[in-house]
Amino acid sequence: MSILIKNAKLNEIEQDIFIQGKYIKKIAPNIDWEADTIIDGTGMAALPSLMNGHSHAAMNLLRGYADDMALMDWLQNKIWPLEAKLTENDVYWGSKLAFLEMIKSGTTFFNDMYWHFHGTARAAEEMGLRGVVAAALIDNFQKKDMQAAKILVQKLLEESGKYSSRIQYAVAPHAIYTVSKDTLIWLRDFAKEHNLLIHTHLSETQNEVEQSLQKFGKRPVEYLHDLGLLGPNLVVAHAIWLDERELELLAENNVKIVHTPASNMKLCSGIMPLPKILEMNILTCLGTDGTSSNNNLDIIEEMKIASLLHKVNSRDPQQANAQQVFQLATLNAAKIFAIPAGEIAVGKLADLILVNLDAVSLVPGFNLISDIVYSANGSCVDTTICDGKVLMQNRHVEGEEEIIANARKVANDLVKR
Amino acid sequence: MSILIKNAKLNEIEQDIFIQGKYIKKIAPNIDWEADTIIDGTGMAALPSLMNGHSHAAMNLLRGYADDMALMDWLQNKIWPLEAKLTENDVYWGSKLAFLEMIKSGTTFFNDMYWHFHGTARAAEEMGLRGVVAAALIDNFQKKDMQAAKILVQKLLEESGKYSSRIQYAVAPHAIYTVSKDTLIWLRDFAKEHNLLIHTHLSETQNEVEQSLQKFGKRPVEYLHDLGLLGPNLVVAHAIWLDERELELLAENNVKIVHTPASNMKLCSGIMPLPKILEMNILTCLGTDGTSSNNNLDIIEEMKIASLLHKVNSRDPQQANAQQVFQLATLNAAKIFAIPAGEIAVGKLADLILVNLDAVSLVPGFNLISDIVYSANGSCVDTTICDGKVLMQNRHVEGEEEIIANARKVANDLVKR
Numbered sequence: 001m002s003i004l005i006k007n008a009k010l011n012e013i014e015q016d017i018f019i020q021g022k023y024i025k026k027i028a029p030n031i032d033w034e035a036d037t038i039i040d041g042t043g044m045a046a047l048p049s050l051m052n053g054h055s056h057a058a059m060n061l062l063r064g065y066a067d068d069m070a071l072m073d074w075l076q077n078k079i080w081p082l083e084a085k086l087t088e089n090d091v092y093w094g095s096k097l098a099f100l101e102m103i104k105s106g107t108t109f110f111n112d113m114y115w116h117f118h119g120t121a122r123a124a125e126e127m128g129l130r131g132v133v134a135a136a137l138i139d140n141f142q143k144k145d146m147q148a149a150k151i152l153v154q155k156l157l158e159e160s161g162k163y164s165s166r167i168q169y170a171v172a173p174h175a176i177y178t179v180s181k182d183t184l185i186w187l188r189d190f191a192k193e194h195n196l197l198i199h200t201h202l203s204e205t206q207n208e209v210e211q212s213l214q215k216f217g218k219r220p221v222e223y224l225h226d227l228g229l230l231g232p233n234l235v236v237a238h239a240i241w242l243d244e245r246e247l248e249l250l251a252e253n254n255v256k257i258v259h260t261p262a263s264n265m266k267l268c269s270g271i272m273p274l275p276k277i278l279e280m281n282i283l284t285c286l287g288t289d290g291t292s293s294n295n296n297l298d299i300i301e302e303m304k305i306a307s308l309l310h311k312v313n314s315r316d317p318q319q320a321n322a323q324q325v326f327q328l329a330t331l332n333a334a335k336i337f338a339i340p341a342g343e344i345a346v347g348k349l350a351d352l353i354l355v356n357l358d359a360v361s362l363v364p365g366f367n368l369i370s371d372i373v374y375s376a377n378g379s380c381v382d383t384t385i386c387d388g389k390v391l392m393q394n395r396h397v398e399g400e401e402e403i404i405a406n407a408r409k410v411a412n413d414l415v416k417r
Numbered sequence: 418m419s420i421l422i423k424n425a426k427l428n429e430i431e432q433d434i435f436i437q438g439k440y441i442k443k444i445a446p447n448i449d450w451e452a453d454t455i456i457d458g459t460g461m462a463a464l465p466s467l468m469n470g471h472s473h474a475a476m477n478l479l480r481g482y483a484d485d486m487a488l489m490d491w492l493q494n495k496i497w498p499l500e501a502k503l504t505e506n507d508v509y510w511g512s513k514l515a516f517l518e519m520i521k522s523g524t525t526f527f528n529d530m531y532w533h534f535h536g537t538a539r540a541a542e543e544m545g546l547r548g549v550v551a552a553a554l555i556d557n558f559q560k561k562d563m564q565a566a567k568i569l570v571q572k573l574l575e576e577s578g579k580y581s582s583r584i585q586y587a588v589a590p591h592a593i594y595t596v597s598k599d600t601l602i603w604l605r606d607f608a609k610e611h612n613l614l615i616h617t618h619l620s621e622t623q624n625e626v627e628q629s630l631q632k633f634g635k636r637p638v639e640y641l642h643d644l645g646l647l648g649p650n651l652v653v654a655h656a657i658w659l660d661e662r663e664l665e666l667l668a669e670n671n672v673k674i675v676h677t678p679a680s681n682m683k684l685c686s687g688i689m690p691l692p693k694i695l696e697m698n699i700l701t702c703l704g705t706d707g708t709s710s711n712n713n714l715d716i717i718e719e720m721k722i723a724s725l726l727h728k729v730n731s732r733d734p735q736q737a738n739a740q741q742v743f744q745l746a747t748l749n750a751a752k753i754f755a756i757p758a759g760e761i762a763v764g765k766l767a768d769l770i771l772v773n774l775d776a777v778s779l780v781p782g783f784n785l786i787s788d789i790v791y792s793a794n795g796s797c798v799d800t801t802i803c804d805g806k807v808l809m810q811n812r813h814v815e816g817e818e819e820i821i822a823n824a825r826k827v828a829n830d831l832v833k834r
Contacts, residue, residue, distance in 0.1 A: 064783040068738040101777045265725035268734040295791035296778045308682035317685040321485040360518045361713045363821050364828035366481040374712035375480060379796035404780050411781035
């Protein structure tokens with residue numbers, strides 16, 4: 001399988017891009033090689049596709065179901081009761097809807113944490129996306145649930161082998177306030193043994209820190225450090241309430257951070273110290289969180305929100321500039337998840353998008369990255385390619401009508417159940 | 418001229434909307450009146466169109482030209498030098514581009530402040546939008562410029578009569594740091610005599626307040642109060658740095674405020690105290706500011722940014738809820754500018770949009786207003802109607818390709834001039 005993209009704007013000039021299998025094989029003006037598929041990129045710019053470092057894809061089913069509430073009230077009284085009723089089929093259609101939304105806004109990679117692993121993995125496999133699908137874990141400090149969690153994690157590791165190389169397996173203890181010390185330690189060793197990422201929520205609210213101090217006598221990062229969890233395979237979402245010592249621990253142990261500004265603002269969780277974290281060279285990317293706290297999966301919008309938030313919060317308009325936040329959403333995520341993508345270059349994976357330069361928000365077009373970050377939204381993406389396959393062209397994704405109809409039906413059934 | 422919209426979702430049920438001339442004549446299921454134009458609203462929701470309370474339309478030419486800079490550095494070294502070179506033809510094409518962008522994101526009203534009045538007024542007239550086009554004024558405290566300003570304001574008042582009733586004339590002293598006391602007083606009387614709105618920038622930066630204290634011995638609002646400028650016809654943009662006494666003065670004098678969160682965040686101007694202002698019942702709407710400090714004109718995006726900013730800033734997730742910010746962008750603006758619109762009701766102006774409920778960000782669709790505010794962006798708008806005329810249908814605006822090509826050319830010529 002090969003694709004030849006003709007005359008797309010790349011690094012300020014019109015070039016052709018030749019994709020062979022999953023990889024970018026050649027970039028040059030006027031490539032005359034034969035290809036199975038030819039895409040006319042005239043009037044479009046080629047950019048690396050976006051990467052979403054923290055999602056709960058199936059929560060697309062719950063979008064708009066409950067808003068304008070505080071995190072714990074929202075979780076305990078609205079989200080968790082509905083989630084308890086979810087079936088694998090629900091998760092499958094919720095995930096299909098999420099992945100459709102990602103493709104339509106130029107995202108081809110996600111790092112997901114949710115229940116009913118196979119619902120999400122199967123949806124991603126079918127939709128052609130690349131992602132880390134984790135077995136989410138909550139044991140609520142109950143012995144019975146600890147045992148069940150371990151069995152599930154082992155079972156899913158084996159079963160995850162049936163998916164393509166695009167789907168990576170990980171473990172995801174929900175948070176230190178929902179997962180016991182014993183389970184965390186067991187997961188640490190299990191992840192090490194099988195070379196897996198550990199994906200967790202960390203220090204999302206001030207209350208979480210207070211509870212940690214009360215319960216464990218230490219702050220969340222110190223607690224995880226003492227349990228031996230901090231390491232290069234740990235990916236933490238949110239990371240808002242951190243003191244100096246905790247930041248140092250994260251940096252020293254090469255822990256990765258996913259910044260989710262829209263969700264943090266909407267739930268009033270707080271503001272992650274992004275400028276400080278970047279200054280300390282802690283590898284950080286962007287994530288949307290689930291759509292019931294965002295409420296979309298548009299990483300192009302997330303870049304703008306990230307930049308604006310940190311500018312006004314730091315009182316420094318040079319903070320979180322367009323180039324920096326674009327890198328968070330592309331190259332940084334590629335580094336964090338060890339994927340040879342996040343830039344358009346020979347030898348890299350063909351995970352890329354074509355954006356329509358005649359989209360009104362990209363005109364007149366003085367600075368493409370600034371226009372993408374500050375002016376555009378996901379609808380400027382015309383073509384989305386992942387793993388050398390065209391997932392969207394001319395804004396159409398195969399089967400999108402069916403996905404929308406089924407997801408809507410499943411969501412409406414769920415709230416009546 | 419009449420339009421019949423069939424089967425659009427309005428207030429949770431499918432209804433028909435009959436438009437006669439500029440006005441909404443009837444709303445009911447199954448209207449069987451004959452109409453010149455019939456629009457199939459199946460799968461779409463009808464909403465009032467959005468209103469933009471503070472724009473510099475022609476600045477669309479400068480989008481992406483200079484970003485990540487502080488307000489004064491940005492104005493003095495990047496924006497003002499280019500603006501000095503602008504011709505009326507440039508302003509015309511920049512405004513056409515802006516109005517195209519507004520139509521494509523569901524906005525049909527704007528309140529604009531810029532140079533070369535006729536460039537903007539003519540563009541709005543042609544594009545079919547409703548707007549307040551103001552004669553912007555800067556005299557830099559120079560006698561010569563004061564005289565010229567007065568002559569211009571009088572001349573434009575007469576000339577503005579040639580436009581349709583959609584185009585309203587106003588005066589716009591740029592700010593208290595660029596316009597003299599004499600000119601402000603003269604404008605106050607001129608506006609009163611001719612029943613005009615006064616549109617100005619107010620207390621955008623902390624530095625502006627400091628300068629006011631140094632130069633006038635009082636804070637900006639007190640200064641305007643002492644000059645007799647505060648009144649129901651005064652519309653102030655930004656209104657960030659206000660003390661208690663100033664807020665009271667604005668409330669007592671029924672001054673109107675336009676909140677521009679994206680621009681204020683991007684330029685690090687500060688955070689307007691929206692919750693306090695709403696609590697004091699000061700009439701407030703939303704604005705985008707110009708695209709070189711936003712960098713788009715999408716009021717749907719602006720609603721989300723407003724809500725998220727005030728939630729995280731107040732630490733209260735119930736602040737700036739979806740319904741409230743939607744009202745800022747519709748009914749509040751209609752009240753401020755005395756336009757019988759901002760809601761879909763019999764007897765109101767036919768300024769409305771149809772949004773595509775199959776847009777992926779509006780699925781599953783539990784709460785339309787929440788979905789519009791938190792999840793959607795301007796691209797969910799399928800049809801835009803203003804003053805009883807269809808400006809966009811199926812996302813196509815007549816002549817959009819020509820506008821984009823000409824605006825791009827004019828912008829590129831401008832920076833080389």
